[in-house]
Amino acid sequence: ETGVTQSPTHLIKTRGQQVTLRCSSQSGHNTVSWYQQALGQGPQFIFQYYREEENGRGNFPPRFSGLQFPNYSSELNVNALELDDSALYLCASSMDTKRWREQYFGPGTRLTVT
Amino acid sequence: AQTVTQSQPEMSVQEAETVTLSCTYDTSESDYYLFWYKQPPSRQMILVIRQEAYKQQNATENRFSVNFQKAAKSFSLKISDSQLGDAAMYFCAATQGGSEKLVFGKGTKLTVNP
Numbered sequence: 001e002t003g004v005t006q007s008p009t010h011l012i013k014t015r016g017q018q019v020t021l022r023c024s025s026q027s028g029h030n031t032v033s034w035y036q037q038a039l040g041q042g043p044q045f046i047f048q049y050y051r052e053e054e055n056g057r058g059n060f061p062p063r064f065s066g067l068q069f070p071n072y073s074s075e076l077n078v079n080a081l082e083l084d085d086s087a088l089y090l091c092a093s094s095m096d097t098k099r100w101r102e103q104y105f106g107p108g109t110r111l112t113v114t
Numbered sequence: 115a116q117t118v119t120q121s122q123p124e125m126s127v128q129e130a131e132t133v134t135l136s137c138t139y140d141t142s143e144s145d146y147y148l149f150w151y152k153q154p155p156s157r158q159m160i161l162v163i164r165q166e167a168y169k170q171q172n173a174t175e176n177r178f179s180v181n182f183q184k185a186a187k188s189f190s191l192k193i194s195d196s197q198l199g200d201a202a203m204y205f206c207a208a209t210q211g212g213s214e215k216l217v218f219g220k221g222t223k224l225t226v227n228p
Contacts, residue, residue, distance in 0.1 A: 042218030
C-alpha cells in the first residue's frame with residue numbers, strides 16, 4: 001500500500017504565471033483535499049474532490065481550480081500567480097467523505113512566487 | 115465560522131518530562147471530531163491522536179493523551195516521557211460541516227531539550 005505522494009517537491013514561478021500541482025492518493029482512497037499552508041500558519045482548506053466532483057470549497061478565489069481523475073489522483077491549478085500564493089501546498093486523501101475518517105497527508109509542494 | 119485557537123506559539127520540555135499543549139475551538143455543531151497533528155521539518159503532517167466529540171472518554175495513544183472538555187471547548191494534548199523525536203510543530207484541528215474539511219490552529223512549536 002503506497003502513501004500519498006505529491007509532485008513536484010519544490011518549484012519557483014513568476015508572478016502572473018500558471019502552475020499545476022499533482023497529488024496521488026493513497027490506494028483505495030476516493031477523496032482528495034487540498035490545503036494551503038503559508039509560512040508560520042496552519043493549513044487552510046482550499047477544496048475537496050470526491051469521485052471526480054468538487055465537494056466543498058474554502059475561501060479561495062476562482063483562479064484556484066482542481067481536477068480529480070478516475071484513478072482518484074488530483075491536480076491543483078493556480079492561474080495568475082500572486083506573491084501571496086507562495087506557500088506549502090498539501091494534499092490529503094481519505095477513504096470517503098464520512099466525517100470520522102482521518103485524512104492522510106502528502107509531503108507537500110513548496111511553491112515560491114517571485 | 116468554526117475557529118481553532120492555539121495560544122502557545124512555542125513550548126519547550128526536557129527529555130523524559132511531560133508537556134501539555136493547549137487548544138480551544140469554537141463550533142456550533144453538535145457532532146464533530148478533533149485532531150492533533152505533528153509536522154516535523156520534513157513537512158509531512160502526521161496524525162497523532164483523534165477524539166470524537168460524542169465520546170466522553172479521553173483518547174490515548176501510547177505516550178500521547180488528550181484532555182477533552184466539551185463544555186469548555188478545550189482539547190489539550192499531553193505528551194508523557196518526551197523524546198527528542200517529538201520535536202516538531204503541533205497543530206490542533208477540528209472537522210467542519212458534513213465533509214472532511216479540517217480547520218487548523220496556527221500551531222505550537224515544541225522543542226525537546228536533551
